[in-house]
Amino acid sequence: xxxxxxxxxxxxxxxxxxxxxxxxxxxxxxxxxxxxxxxxxxxxxxxxxxxxxxxxxxxxxxxxxxxxxxxxxxxxxxxxxxxxxxxxxxxxxxxxxxxxxxxxxxxxxxxxxxxxxxx
Numbered sequence: 001x002x003x004x005x006x007x008x009x010x011x012x013x014x015x016x017x018x019x020x021x022x023x024x025x026x027x028x029x030x031x032x033x034x035x036x037x038x039x040x041x042x043x044x045x046x047x048x049x050x051x052x053x054x055x056x057x058x059x060x061x062x063x064x065x066x067x068x069x070x071x072x073x074x075x076x077x078x079x080x081x082x083x084x085x086x087x088x089x090x091x092x093x094x095x096x097x098x099x100x101x102x103x104x105x106x107x108x109x110x111x112x113x114x115x116x117x118x119x
Contacts, residue, residue, distance in 0.1 A: 002041035004033055005073040008098075012066040021064040029072060030096050030109040031056055037074040038092045038113040045079070047090065051113040054091075062106040064098060070106065071099045082114070089116040 008029065016022030031053055038051035064070060074096035082089045091112060098107040 001076040001079075002037050002044060003073065003075040004037045004040060005071060006033065007069055008072050009069045010064065010066055015066045019063075019066055021066050023058070023060055026060075026064055026098060026107050027056070027058045027109075030058060030074070030098065030107065031111070033072055033074045034094050034096050034109065034111045035113065037076055037094055037096075038115065041076045041079060041092060042090075042115055047088075047115055048118045049089075049115045051092070051115050054112045054114045057110045059108045060106075061108065062100070062104060064100075064106050069101060071097075073097055073099070074109075087117045089114060 010021050014021045014025045035051050074094055077093045077095055079090055079092045082091055094111045096109040097105050099105055
């Protein structure tokens, strides 16, 4: 199953509160890396088509500070074909985290992405 990790340096321009990155930015960052992970899984399996986020759950456990470097990682937990009319499609279940330099998980996410194969 596909995995992607990236080191991300954030700055104070992303803050929602003094010194703390806005949660909307963090959610968007996670949604993007989850989508890229889905794309990678699809490529490995020979599936063509763009992923669409069907659901995204984000849990904020610690602040993401505006002056830090964070490890953002995502992985595919499962992929299965959907039983529906039309072109083939898949449900992809994923998880992701944002960890600080000490290895503490600041944010967790679970996502279900859909891929509808290009006709």
